[in-house]
Amino acid sequence: MYRYDEFDHAFVSSRVEQFRDQVERRLSGELAEDAFKPLRLMNGVYLQLHAYMLRVAIPYGTLNSKQMRMLAHIARKYDRGYGHFTTRQNIQYNWPKLSDTPDILAELASVEMHALQTSGNCIRNVTADHFAGAAADEVADPRPYAEILRQWSSVHPEFSFLPRKFKIAVTGAERDRAAIQVHDIGLHLKKNDKGEIGFAVYVGGGQGRTPLIAKKINDFLPEQDLLSYITAIMRVYNLHGRRDNKYKARIKILVHETGVEELSRQVEEEFAHLQETELKLPEADVAAIAAYFAPPALPERSEGWAQLAGWKKQDEAFARWVNQNVQPHKHPDYGMVTISLKPIGGIPGDASDVQMDVIADLAEEFANDEIRISHEQNVIFPHVALADLEPLYRALTAHGLETANSNLITDIIACPGLDYCALANARSIPVAQEISTRFGAPERQAEIGELKIKISGCINACGHHHVGHIGLLGVEKKGAELYQITLGGSGDEHTSIGEIIGRGFEPSKVTDAIETIVDTYLGLRTGKEEKFLDAYRRVGPQPFKDALYGEAKAEAA
């Protein structure tokens, strides 16, 4: 993985000391809140309902065991013994004291981590496929490009005060596991007929109150033009993006209002000035960055095949876990393991300090010291020998980390919602917990198959509800919580925005409504191989509306 050079170290340390000084001046009263608030946000410090919140960047979701141990240490020493992994592959702490935040940032800097650009109208943490560098279907590892973008965008003077925040995601495979079409810029790494590397470029996707799917403005951008082309997009946005209205300030609105043809023309025009400048990426530089992401040496471990078959025969629960949570690796003797942070009835994305330490230890022992955070709020070990799966599973079991539910109905994404968030209308976490508990039986989940439920506590859509197969949006109605259900959303290579199915449900009725939807699906699917999303796309909303709001139901309600 990427290692800081001297410049990076000096830069991050100087920022920590600068922030220490700012916090001291704030606490002594020298700095007023109005002056301080933007400064703390630039360092990832928010204020929520109960306390401050610190958002720490995990660039493209990649970290090693030393860094994970530091995250555990911070949870233990400065917080209440846990952290929350987010859909943007970051971690949030919910209870840090403002007075401790400079120390926390200094500790993070010691393991090459920081909280810069996790807030504010700048280019945020670049996200990537969590299986990067390991997936069997990958054209190339997207992380070197994410790292190049991170270096280029960090305190970029021209792009630190954009009309609004800006999110970039990169994927290296046809199968989009980074939801690139709902990002401000989505990059799909591919090869052309000549075997050269380039990108399909998508612009103007986003969630929030106006969910829009990104438009493709370039089918093949050569690798060397990455920074000049993105700079061109940023310039067009910086110049024309709306600054008069916060709700219309994202690039998605600009793309929508300008039209994709005119916008592409403007980008091309700007690009023409930039293409032959110092922004051109020399092959040697790309190679130098890519070297940091060289895959670990993976020795042959073919004994794992027979072992695995034997273990699976002996232990049904283990077999279920392997089938659900282990994906094929480039190397046939290895697998990519999803460590679920969605225990049945638990809080999606939360991990205790002990669990983080365990994950760090196991990553060293079994996973070449590589850890990823997925945008689905789980932990990934990208390189595990099949021969190590059983001992890994045993160790996970001892710490509640063995839930076999990757991509199943209990693998729910939920934002912090009204239990923490100052912007929330309704709670998200308890809803997720109740659904998870209702559908928790392994047989039932397996019968239902792939089904992604995503929950947001307000229209900002941090919980990705627009792209949930089933999405839940919390709203406030007459002072009470109400949940609006959307169906048919998807955040992959066939991205779609879910459709509102009808009037909302009270907290006590929402799990029943989900059950009605699931039962309706089970009743109408052509067979087990027809997944929920496919069935929905075939039949449309009507059968679900009938089941939820049919006359008998209407009377009962």
Place this chain on the structure above:
Amino acid sequence: MTDKVLTANRLSDGIAVWLDAAGHWTENLQDALVARHAEAAASLEAIGKRDFADNKVVDVAVIDVEETNGVLWPTRLRERIRAAGPTMNYASGYGKADAAFIAV
């Protein structure tokens, strides 16, 4: 007039606090000073502005409460959760909010 209390988050650690009768910021809503008429509410507003300006607290707000059997109960769910903490078991050693207090 609906009864009111003054709430904020403490500057140094962000913890939710309420103003008590002695003019201190307490972590317990039940110790809060209740304003029952307009002048009292106005003085809460003024104290809030002053303590914000004095860098003691941030995010100051006057909120509605109902008092039943001596228990102060914010009318907004958001404020009940601020007073009682997250509504699920979120960390070992920290309880969850009392469900009866949170319920509508």
